[in-house]
Each structure stands twice: as structure tokens, then as C-alpha cells.
Amino acid sequence: MTSVLAGPTVGLVKAAAINDAGHTMGRGSLLRYLQIKVHHLIQDHHWDSIRVVGCHDRTATVSRFEKTGKLFNTERPTAEAHGRSLLVKAFPGADYVQHYALIIATYLAMTGRPADTVTYQPPGHEECRRAVHRLELDLDGHLVIVGWGLQHLAPASGVWNRGPGYAWQSATIAGHRVVYLGFLHSIWGDVAGRVVTRLAELGARAVVYVGKVGSLTPGIEPNTSLATGNTSLVGGTLVTWNDFFGDYAAGQSGVRGGLHVSSPSVLLEDRDWLARHTASYAFVDPEIGPMGAAARQAGIPFGYLHVISNNLTGHYPADLSNERHRDVLRRRAVLAARIRTIITGCLAGRPAPLLKGSR
Structure with a gap:
């Protein structure tokens, strides 16, 4: 070789x-x-x-x-x-x-x-592009929920079907066809944007990303609240997309809305970086911006509903170095159940089939 x-x-x-x-x-x-x-x-x-x-x-x-x-x-x-x-x-x-x-x-x-x-x-x-195109699903107008905590979001009685590097489960929620999609490998940064592009090509009508963000706002304790929004700073440019949740998620208790900034690496988020962003932005992660930009390009709605997992403005017992701690897992399970309730409530308020004619 x-x-x-x-x-x-x-x-x-x-x-x-x-x-x-x-x-x-x-x-x-x-x-x-x-x-x-x-x-x-x-x-x-x-x-x-x-x-x-x-x-x-x-x-x-x-x-x-x-x-x-x-x-x-x-x-x-x-x-x-x-x-x-x-x-x-x-x-x-x-x-x-x-x-x-x-x-x-x-x-x-x-x-x-x-x-x-x-x-x-x-x-x-x-x-x-080739790496992401290994993803093959029959998505005929489905909402695709991708990301973290899927074992808490998908029906417990459902069966996970497996493909090369990913698994999915289908369900009907409030009359809408939903696919829960998880990857064995990381879909970090621009990879996540390509995943959204691929899902749109395969027939997805909307994509929701569930994950974890860092807070840029002082005083927010990690693993106690959720984040959502429809705008991210991507490579110095603000990108806004058609938000799947509209005003619904941000109006729920325990959910914070705000501007997001996309960062390619946690390692780049030093105190100088924080000083440049904390006044205008509320959240940071690597994926939301590329996913929102890809959804906008594809002409489909996109939404995120994330656990606030860490706070860059101060030191808390929970951070990115101890995410497998028992108390962290317990708190996140509670928040995942809250995410499931919000997604179900949002779908229940829409006529089926989901977003008919939006593509």
C-alpha cells in the first residue's frame, strides 16, 4: 500500500x-x-x-x-x-x-x-461531497430530525435501520412523517451543511438539528436551558434561514432565543474571540450556521433546538471536558424530553402533510 x-x-x-x-x-x-x-x-x-x-x-x-x-x-x-x-x-x-x-x-x-x-x-x-453521499434514504416529504439525543427523541418502540456510518428510524408524529437520523461519525462544521444539502436532494421537506451550544451570555448555567434562533454569523456574514419553528420554540419556557456565531473549532474560542462576539451573539457551535445556509440554498425550512452545554464567559462545574458525568447526563435527559415535547407541539399545530408545497 x-x-x-x-x-x-x-x-x-x-x-x-x-x-x-x-x-x-x-x-x-x-x-x-x-x-x-x-x-x-x-x-x-x-x-x-x-x-x-x-x-x-x-x-x-x-x-x-x-x-x-x-x-x-x-x-x-x-x-x-x-x-x-x-x-x-x-x-x-x-x-x-x-x-x-x-x-x-x-x-x-x-x-x-x-x-x-x-x-x-x-x-x-x-x-x-462523496463522503456525505453515502447517505441513502427515501425521504418523500419527511421532516428529518438529526443530531444528538435521538434515543430520547425517537419512539422507544421504534427500530433503528442501519446504513454505512448512520442509522435512522421512521415515525408518524401528530400526523406528520418524521425520520430520526444519527451518524456514528462526527458531522462537524461544514460536514453538517453537506448533510442538509444531501437530505434535501433525497426529498426532505424540513430539517431540525438537535445538539449542544455554548453560551456567550454571562450567568446561564450549563444544562439548564435550551437555545434556538434563525440567524448565524458564518465566515463574517450573517445568514438567516426559514425557521422551521417560527416563533413557537422561542416562546416556550426554558428556551432562549438569540444570534448564533459559527466557529470551526472549540480551540479557536479564546478570550480575545469571546471579547469580539459576546456583546452581539448569544450562542456558538460549529454546525448551525453551515446547516442553516445549506437549507436556505436548498429552499427548505431548518430549525435548531439545542441544550446549552457550556458557558464561555465563566467557569461552571459542567463544561466540555466532563460531558459523561452522571449529573450532566441526568440534566440533559430532562432537556431532551423537553425538546421532544416542543417538537411534537410544533408539529401538532400544523396541518399534515408537513409543509405541503414548500419546495
């Missing part, structure tokens, strides 16, 4: 470790966050060079730190050793490849090891 490391280096980017002292997570939480993300071959061994590329390859070495006890989003980048060099294979997406390279470089720097060994090769548009 020909080594990818021996191939062309055109487009290679050096992954610069971030200054951990200025990050919003704080040094202790940031290091814990990195330790649960970085492949064990990097934590256990020293390498002369590490390159991150866009390639979904489950035949390479799987990290022993992959998540367990979850239905979806369990897979992390895999790795392949070539002598003293390591090739890290992340699901093809420009944001995800950059994000994981920053994770590795910052982890190495924080553990006293050379970080200038890390590079990444942004995947091309066509390879990103």
Missing part, C-alpha cells in the same frame, strides 16, 4: 498550538478535553511527524478512547503508522480536519512535546 505521507504535500497547513493560558475553558478543563479526544497512539508514543487528512477509514487503528454507551457520534479519527510518521484519518470536512489537527498540536504543547510536527491537509470539495 502506498503511504499517503509519501505523496504530494501541496496544500499542507501547519497546525499551530493555541495559547492555553488565554482559552475560555481554562487550562485544566482544556487539557482534560484534549485527553479524551487525542488518539492513543499520540498519547502513548512520540512521532517525528503527524499529518491529519480527510479520510473515513475504519480499517486503520481505532482509538481506545472512542466513546462507549452511546448510539451515535461514537467514532473518532483513526490512525496509521508509517515508520516514525503518523497519518491521522478524520471524516472528510475542512472544519473537522483543522479542528482535530489543532487538538493534537495543542495537546502536544501542553504536555511538553514538540507541536511543530503536526500538519493537516484540508480535504477537497469533491471528496467531502
Whole structure:
């Protein structure tokens, strides 16, 4: 097999470790966050060079730190050793490849090891498109609910059907046809936008994304409330979409509305970044903006209803480094039930079939 490391280096980017002292997570939480993300071959061994590329390859070495006890989003980048060099294979997406390279470089720097060994090769548009086009579903006017917490949202009696890297379940909710869709791999950043484009091509009439956002507003305790909205700052431009929820979700108790900002990596959200965004924006995550932009381009409604999982403006017991803690899981299960109730209520207020003639 020909080594990818021996191939062309055109487009290679050096992954610069971030200054951990200025990050919003704080040094202790940031290091814990990195330790649960970085492949064990990097934590256990020293390498002369590490390159991150866009390639979904489950035949390479799987990290022993992959998540367990979850239905979806369990897979992390895999790795392949070539002598003293390591090739890290992340699901093809420009944001995800950059994000994981920053994770590795910052982890190495924080553990006293050379970080200038890390590079990444942004995947091309066509390879990103091909990776998402493995998704094949018959969506004849369905609402597709994609993302986090699907085991709490889908009917408990339903059957999960499996495809390559994803699973789905169909149901009828308040007279509307609904598909719950989850992925084994991460649909980080621009990947999530391509998923929406693909779902529209397959016949989806609307997409709802359920996930987690960070708060940019002081005083909001993580895992106690939900976030929604219809506008995101994407690459310096405000993007607004046809909101699936309209005013319904924001009018429910425990739900906060506001402007969202899309960030390609948690590692880039330092205190300087926060200072530039906190006055105007309420939430941050990598996916909402690309998904909303893709839905707008496809001419279908899109909505998000997310758990506020962390707060960048201060330190709380719960953050991105301890999301598997029992109390965090308990609180999020309560919020997931609330999300299910809001989605059902929103559908119940609409005539079936869903959004007939909206495409």
C-alpha cells in the first residue's frame, strides 16, 4: 500500500498550538478535553511527524478512547503508522480536519512535546461531497430530525435501520412523517451543511438539528436551558434561514432565543474571540450556521433546538471536558424530553402533510 505521507504535500497547513493560558475553558478543563479526544497512539508514543487528512477509514487503528454507551457520534479519527510518521484519518470536512489537527498540536504543547510536527491537509470539495453521499434514504416529504439525543427523541418502540456510518428510524408524529437520523461519525462544521444539502436532494421537506451550544451570555448555567434562533454569523456574514419553528420554540419556557456565531473549532474560542462576539451573539457551535445556509440554498425550512452545554464567559462545574458525568447526563435527559415535547407541539399545530408545497 502506498503511504499517503509519501505523496504530494501541496496544500499542507501547519497546525499551530493555541495559547492555553488565554482559552475560555481554562487550562485544566482544556487539557482534560484534549485527553479524551487525542488518539492513543499520540498519547502513548512520540512521532517525528503527524499529518491529519480527510479520510473515513475504519480499517486503520481505532482509538481506545472512542466513546462507549452511546448510539451515535461514537467514532473518532483513526490512525496509521508509517515508520516514525503518523497519518491521522478524520471524516472528510475542512472544519473537522483543522479542528482535530489543532487538538493534537495543542495537546502536544501542553504536555511538553514538540507541536511543530503536526500538519493537516484540508480535504477537497469533491471528496467531502462523496463522503456525505453515502447517505441513502427515501425521504418523500419527511421532516428529518438529526443530531444528538435521538434515543430520547425517537419512539422507544421504534427500530433503528442501519446504513454505512448512520442509522435512522421512521415515525408518524401528530400526523406528520418524521425520520430520526444519527451518524456514528462526527458531522462537524461544514460536514453538517453537506448533510442538509444531501437530505434535501433525497426529498426532505424540513430539517431540525438537535445538539449542544455554548453560551456567550454571562450567568446561564450549563444544562439548564435550551437555545434556538434563525440567524448565524458564518465566515463574517450573517445568514438567516426559514425557521422551521417560527416563533413557537422561542416562546416556550426554558428556551432562549438569540444570534448564533459559527466557529470551526472549540480551540479557536479564546478570550480575545469571546471579547469580539459576546456583546452581539448569544450562542456558538460549529454546525448551525453551515446547516442553516445549506437549507436556505436548498429552499427548505431548518430549525435548531439545542441544550446549552457550556458557558464561555465563566467557569461552571459542567463544561466540555466532563460531558459523561452522571449529573450532566441526568440534566440533559430532562432537556431532551423537553425538546421532544416542543417538537411534537410544533408539529401538532400544523396541518399534515408537513409543509405541503414548500419546495
